[in-house]
Amino acid sequence: MSRPVRVAPIGVALLGCGTVGREVLRLLTEQSGELAARVGVAVRLVGVAVRRPQRHPEVPAELLTTDTVELINRDGVDVVIEVIGGVEPARSLLLAALRAGRGVVTANKALLAECGPELYAAADATGADLYFEAAVAGAIPLLRPLRESLAGDRITRVTGIVNGTTNFILSAMDSSGAGYGETLAEVSRLGYAEADPTADVEGYDAAAKAAILASLAFHTRVTSADVYREGIAEVSAADILAARELGRTVKLLAICERVADSAGTEGVSARVYPAMIPRSHPLATVGEAYNAVFVEADAAGALMFYGQGAGGPPTASAVLGDLVAVARNRVAGGYGPRESAYADLPIRPMGDTLTSYHLSLEVLDRPGVLAQVAQVFAEHEVSIMVVRQTGRALDQALPSNAGPSNAGPSNAGPAGAGANLVIVTHLAPDAALRSTVDKLAGLDVVRDVVSVMRVEGEVK
Amino acid sequence: MSRPVRVAPIGVALLGCGTVGREVLRLLTEQSGELAARVGVAVRLVGVAVRRPQRHPEVPAELLTTDTVELINRDGVDVVIEVIGGVEPARSLLLAALRAGRGVVTANKALLAECGPELYAAADATGADLYFEAAVAGAIPLLRPLRESLAGDRITRVTGIVNGTTNFILSAMDSSGAGYGETLAEVSRLGYAEADPTADVEGYDAAAKAAILASLAFHTRVTSADVYREGIAEVSAADILAARELGRTVKLLAICERVADSAGTEGVSARVYPAMIPRSHPLATVGEAYNAVFVEADAAGALMFYGQGAGGPPTASAVLGDLVAVARNRVAGGYGPRESAYADLPIRPMGDTLTSYHLSLEVLDRPGVLAQVAQVFAEHEVSIMVVRQTGRALDQALPSNAGPSNAGPSNAGPAGAGANLVIVTHLAPDAALRSTVDKLAGLDVVRDVVSVMRVEGEVK
Numbered sequence: 046m047s048r049p050v051r052v053a054p055i056g057v058a059l060l061g062c063g064t065v066g067r068e069v070l071r072l073l074t075e076q077s078g079e080l081a082a083r084v085g086v087a088v089r090l091v092g093v094a095v096r097r098p099q100r101h102p103e104v105p106a107e108l109l110t111t112d113t114v115e116l117i118n119r120d121g122v123d124v125v126i127e128v129i130g131g132v133e134p135a136r137s138l139l140l141a142a143l144r145a146g147r148g149v150v151t152a153n154k155a156l157l158a159e160c161g162p163e164l165y166a167a168a169d170a171t172g173a174d175l176y177f178e179a180a181v182a183g184a185i186p187l188l189r190p191l192r193e194s195l196a197g198d199r200i201t202r203v204t205g206i207v208n209g210t211t212n213f214i215l216s217a218m219d220s221s222g223a224g225y226g227e228t229l230a231e232v233s234r235l236g237y238a239e240a241d242p243t244a245d246v247e248g249y250d251a252a253a254k255a256a257i258l259a260s261l262a263f264h265t266r267v268t269s270a271d272v273y274r275e276g277i278a279e280v281s282a283a284d285i286l287a288a289r290e291l292g293r294t295v296k297l298l299a300i301c302e303r304v305a306d307s308a309g310t311e312g313v314s315a316r317v318y319p320a321m322i323p324r325s326h327p328l329a330t331v332g333e334a335y336n337a338v339f340v341e342a343d344a345a346g347a348l349m350f351y352g353q354g355a356g357g358p359p360t361a362s363a364v365l366g367d368l369v370a371v372a373r374n375r376v377a378g379g380y381g382p383r384e385s386a387y388a389d390l391p392i393r394p395m396g397d398t399l400t401s402y403h404l405s406l407e408v409l410d411r412p413g414v415l416a417q418v419a420q421v422f423a424e425h426e427v428s429i430m431v432v433r434q435t436g437r438a439l440d441q442a443l444p445s446n447a448g449p450s451n452a453g454p455s456n457a458g459p460a461g462a463g464a465n466l467v468i469v470t471h472l473a474p475d476a477a478l479r480s481t482v483d484k485l486a487g488l489d490v491v492r493d494v495v496s497v498m499r500v501e502g503e504v505k
Numbered sequence: 506m507s508r509p510v511r512v513a514p515i516g517v518a519l520l521g522c523g524t525v526g527r528e529v530l531r532l533l534t535e536q537s538g539e540l541a542a543r544v545g546v547a548v549r550l551v552g553v554a555v556r557r558p559q560r561h562p563e564v565p566a567e568l569l570t571t572d573t574v575e576l577i578n579r580d581g582v583d584v585v586i587e588v589i590g591g592v593e594p595a596r597s598l599l600l601a602a603l604r605a606g607r608g609v610v611t612a613n614k615a616l617l618a619e620c621g622p623e624l625y626a627a628a629d630a631t632g633a634d635l636y637f638e639a640a641v642a643g644a645i646p647l648l649r650p651l652r653e654s655l656a657g658d659r660i661t662r663v664t665g666i667v668n669g670t671t672n673f674i675l676s677a678m679d680s681s682g683a684g685y686g687e688t689l690a691e692v693s694r695l696g697y698a699e700a701d702p703t704a705d706v707e708g709y710d711a712a713a714k715a716a717i718l719a720s721l722a723f724h725t726r727v728t729s730a731d732v733y734r735e736g737i738a739e740v741s742a743a744d745i746l747a748a749r750e751l752g753r754t755v756k757l758l759a760i761c762e763r764v765a766d767s768a769g770t771e772g773v774s775a776r777v778y779p780a781m782i783p784r785s786h787p788l789a790t791v792g793e794a795y796n797a798v799f800v801e802a803d804a805a806g807a808l809m810f811y812g813q814g815a816g817g818p819p820t821a822s823a824v825l826g827d828l829v830a831v832a833r834n835r836v837a838g839g840y841g842p843r844e845s846a847y848a849d850l851p852i853r854p855m856g857d858t859l860t861s862y863h864l865s866l867e868v869l870d871r872p873g874v875l876a877q878v879a880q881v882f883a884e885h886e887v888s889i890m891v892v893r894q895t896g897r898a899l900d901q902a903l904p905s906n907a908g909p910s911n912a913g914p915s916n917a918g919p920a921g922a923g924a925n926l927v928i929v930t931h932l933a934p935d936a937a938l939r940s941t942v943d944k945l946a947g948l949d950v951v952r953d954v955v956s957v958m959r960v961e962g963e964v965k
Contacts, residue, residue, distance in 0.1 A: 068804065072657060072658075072804060076657060076658075076659065079659070080657065082724070082845070082847040082848075083656050083657075083724075083845060083847075178654060183805075184658075184802075184804070184805035184806065184808065185808060186646070186649075186650030186653075186654030186655065186808070189646075189649060189650065189653060189654050190646030190649065190650065193646075193649060193826060193829070193830055194638060194646030194649050194823065194826040195646065195822065195826055196543050196825070196826050196829035196830070197532060197536065197540065197543075197822060197824070197825020197826045197827075197828055197829050198532075198536075198644075198822040198825060198826065199536065199539070264542070264543075327790075327811065330787075330790060342644075342822060343818075343822075344528065344532060344644070344818040344819060344821055344822035344825075345643075345644035345812065345813070345818070345819050345822035345823070346644065346812065346813045346816075346818070346819055347812060347813070348644065348645060348646070348810075348811065348812035348813075349809070349810075349811040349812065350808075350809075350810060350811075351787065351808065351809040351810075351811070352805065352806065352807060352808035352809065353805070353806045353807070353808075356806075358803075358804040358805070358806070359804060359805050359806050361804055362655065362657060362658040362802060362803075362804035362805035363654065363805070364657070365656070365657020365658060365804075366653060366654040366655055366656050366657045366658065367657075368657055369653070369656035369657050370653055370656070377840060378838070380837060385542070385543060387542040387543075388542075
């Protein structure tokens with residue numbers, strides 16, 4: 046096989062120069078010798094497109110431009126790096142770049158999750174490369190392993206902590222026992238949350254990443270709209286406490302799962318919600334703003350990838366890694382792996398997805414309560430795994446030799462006080478579980494639903 | 506950019522059919538549809554070379570051959586997968602394959618660590634691909650991230666638990682408090698150690714992996730012979746107990762570090778030895794036979810990769826991932842990243858490497874002992890970070906207002922009993938630390954050196 050020889054430098058156009066862009070600029074300059082050695086030819090920055098050039102004294106004036114389209118199409122540009130963020134104008138610009146045959150490196154998760162298929166199609170039409178390692182979990186090398194290293198295996202499940210802000214909040218709640226509102230305020234004060242934290246705390250950011258992960262893991266086009274989503278704003282100090290009492294901790298999880306229906310037809314479930322996981326699970330020890338992704342595959346078994354999920358330098362590191370890959374492909378005259386959507390699995394609705402619930406109920410402390418509660422579960426064909434109670438109701442409601450073996454000791458409360466029932470279910474369709482909770486909340490004997498949360502990661 | 510179109514299947518020759526080979530065979534068959542979708546053309550097994558065909562009823566007879574060289578050179582072979590292991594004949598066979606322009610996928614760490622440069626050169630001469638993800642840490646996607654994802658970053662240190670057998674033994678010793686010999690016997694009985702465990706317990710296996718990791722991380726040719734090596738056979742129950750008392754645990758670490766001497770000249774330190782790490786370190790929770798590699802890079806920060814480091818299916822998963830990459834390169838007419846040894850850093854000898862020691866000494870319980878011990882450290886220009894004692898010697902030897910602030914409470918032993926001194930040093934050249942220990946062991950006041958072990962991972 047003869048190898049083509051290229052001596053012209055690889056020309057790079059940088060779109061955007063915010064937190065990540067400045068770090069990319071720094072690494073391009075500081076690592077220029079290393080980059081040349083790794084790529085085989087020099088890597089040369091052709092221009093930097095920004096909206097307000099006067100705000101960027103750190104960029105040599107002759108490189109700055111406000112005419113992004115002209116920069117993309119300028120002679121000598123091989124690779125376009127996009128760190129603008131958001132859907133437009135990033136979408137139009139990257140489509141123009143791909144149509145012009147430029148390789149594209151982007152850190153834009155929102156764009157990928159919403160318009161991935163359109164971008165892939167444009168890349169395919171000209172054979173241009175489209176790389177986006179930085180879009181999920183910052184510097185953690187995750188997308189490349191998923192789409193390359195595990196390419197000969199069958200991934201069954203991806204479970205990730207992919208949003209640093211929410212992990213920081215939940216870790217702090219777990220340590221302090223404080224409530225959500227109070228903790229968010231403190232985390233904002235420390236600069237770990239955006240001024241408008243909606244995208245993080247409502248799970249939109251995690252859902253975009255789940256869409257990208259599910260697409261790669263299952264060779265199926267999954268967009269943000271396909272991802273079921275709940276944020277952490279409803280997580281209470283009571284939930285955290287309940288988790289702790291069960292040897293669990295609460296994490297906002299992005300879950301991408303290969304599922305089969307009763308007829309054996311495969312589908313994809315992609316979902317984001319806070320869930321209780323055992324403290325012995327590798328994801329449970331991921332603290333502060335760290336990210337980690339737990340991958341299960343048929344042959345490889347369980348893998349975990351851990352690191353910093355955000356921040357200028359880690360994101361820039363991932364961008365540079367992609368730049369080297371695209372540049373190498375250019376030098377070699379080839380291109381990287383393309384989109385792989387051949388499996389084209391159907392998206393399974395959340396209601397049909399099998400999950401397990403933890404419930405903590407405050408009930409009247411009188412005979413017959415457990416029987417009524419159990420009856421509601423039975424009506425919805427939901428099987429109970431564990432019941433634990435404090436207060437007298439449970440013992441009085443059941444013959445003494447028929448109590449569930451997992452029931453905890455009975456601590457009689459003060460006269461007139463309610464009893465507390467903690468229930469963990471077996472796997473059941475999520476819709477059935479939600480109906481069960483709604484029906485329970487309406488029972489006369491249930492004073493309050495103290496905590497409801499899904500349970501994940503019980504079986505390795 | 507026009508894209509070449511290939512319709513002929515990718516032909517695969519499998520050399521060896523042991524534990525890993527059988528799993529590769531199974532995945533090639535079971536995943537043939539998926540592989541074709543991922544590669545773009547069918548992947549076809551051309552032949553399987555084994556020494557004793559009659560022992561392989563699981564392989565279709567028409568595929569079996571004993572003539573390995575003929576199989577490698579057979580028409581239609583694009584990729585050679587080597588899972589024979591050991592240096593020869595694997596080395597000669599893979600050199601023949603690369604010279605014939607075949608892509609090579611191998612899981613052979615011993616071969617890579619010993620003859621890597623020779624194989625790389627052969628691959629370069631014909632532009633053939635040489636992939637070996639399975640050679641280090643089984644299914645954990647590690648080499649590809651190191652040589653591709655972090656290609657735009659500067660790796661400063663790689664610290665890995667890369668041998669499952671020794672991690673299993675040390676984890677068991679940590680749980681049970683039992684000694685090394687007893688634990689090895691139990692682990693062997695359970696089938697977690699080879700009949701001859703020398704390569705594992707003496708650190709040869711980990712050293713081979715350290716050589717591969719250091720080569721990739723630092724763009725420098727590092728072979729097994731360059732790696733300083735100590736195994737775990739000397740780790741005692743006393744060491745494990747001492748670590749536990751200091752909030753640490755003992756792990757066999759493969760450490761690859763970018764170091765600078767006093768003149769600022771960069772070099773590479775590659776070493777394998779048991780060390781104490783804090784229980785809060787991400788590597789401390791890696792139990793049983795799992796592997797994990799902790800990577801530190803300038804921009805990316807701290808990353809960790811975790812998973813099963815050995816076993817047929819995980820290793821086969823990594824082999825298949827490489828096969829898909831090489832096959833894709835063939836279909837695209839390109840090739841993957843080449844060896845990168847441009848940095849060519851010198852290997853730093855162990856004696857010059859800065860390390861920190863933990864020592865536990867049984868000393869005579871009488872005044873002046875600490876002064877004598879401290880004098881030995883001073884003579885070797887080794888600075889002490891912490892001293893802790895049980896017994897009376899320390900307090901009596903020092904004026905009451907001059908004791909080190911970290912000294913623990915004094916528990917007076919029974920009359921005539923020795924005192925115990927626990928010392929942790931600051932970083933110092935390893936040779937100076939070893940001389941210090943030798944000198945201490947010869948002091949009249951030192952009854953016994955109970956435990957000596959390096960300390961790692963103190964600073965994140």
